[in-house]
Amino acid sequence: MIDPQRFREVMASFPSGVVVLTAFGLDSLPRGLTVSAFCAVSLGPPLALACIDKTSNTLPAVQQAGSFTANILAAGREQLARRMASKLSDKFDGIAWRRPESGQGGPILEVDAAAYAVCTLTQTIEAGDHWILLGQVVEGEQREGVSPMIFSRRGYFGL
Numbered sequence: 001m002i003d004p005q006r007f008r009e010v011m012a013s014f015p016s017g018v019v020v021l022t023a024f025g026l027d028s029l030p031r032g033l034t035v036s037a038f039c040a041v042s043l044g045p046p047l048a049l050a051c052i053d054k055t056s057n058t059l060p061a062v063q064q065a066g067s068f069t070a071n072i073l074a075a076g077r078e079q080l081a082r083r084m085a086s087k088l089s090d091k092f093d094g095i096a097w098r099r100p101e102s103g104q105g106g107p108i109l110e111v112d113a114a115a116y117a118v119c120t121l122t123q124t125i126e127a128g129d130h131w132i133l134l135g136q137v138v139e140g141e142q143r144e145g146v147s148p149m150i151f152s153r154r155g156y157f158g159l
């Protein structure tokens, strides 16, 4: 089997966007984490997936709510990406968000996102130390003229 460090280096050479995946907890409070493992799966029906570590504190909220929002961060939001990648309990303090119109999903980070997709959870698939969350996209929008952020080899870039 490949050495874990080498596996990380190999995968880090595949550039991705940066998503803040959000959900509401049973207490109605926002939860979220930074995710690079996010991609489109199917057009008909519109499906997307995200891979989440089993130890994530956001995971129970996604599973209980049965839905999540993928906020595709705009370029220049490194600080937000780092904050959402922490284990802080007050991650959302001072951050602008709104509830999706569909009543599904988690907070939409409108001013920090280049686009967002609200998803209802259709399947959770166990995969090693992560869960694959498969979601049907029920609502979404892109902000014209706002460039997404790129993550590659541990660096953040604009287009």
Ligand SMILES: Cc1cc2nc3c(=O)[nH]c(=O)nc-3n(C[C@H](O)[C@H](O)[C@H](O)COP(=O)(O)O)c2cc1C
Pocket: 018, 032, 033, 034, 035, 036, 037, 038, 051, 052, 053, 055, 056, 057, 058, 059, 081, 082, 084, 085, 086, 087, 151
């Ligand atoms: C750029 C970046 C990408 C990340 N991608 C993922 C990912 O795809 N899946 C994952 O579970 N964690 C990923 N993480 C780590 C989580 O954001 C981190 O473990 C976070 O503390 C989890 O928060 P939570 O326990 O409050 O849910 C990433 C972190 C960064 C900085």
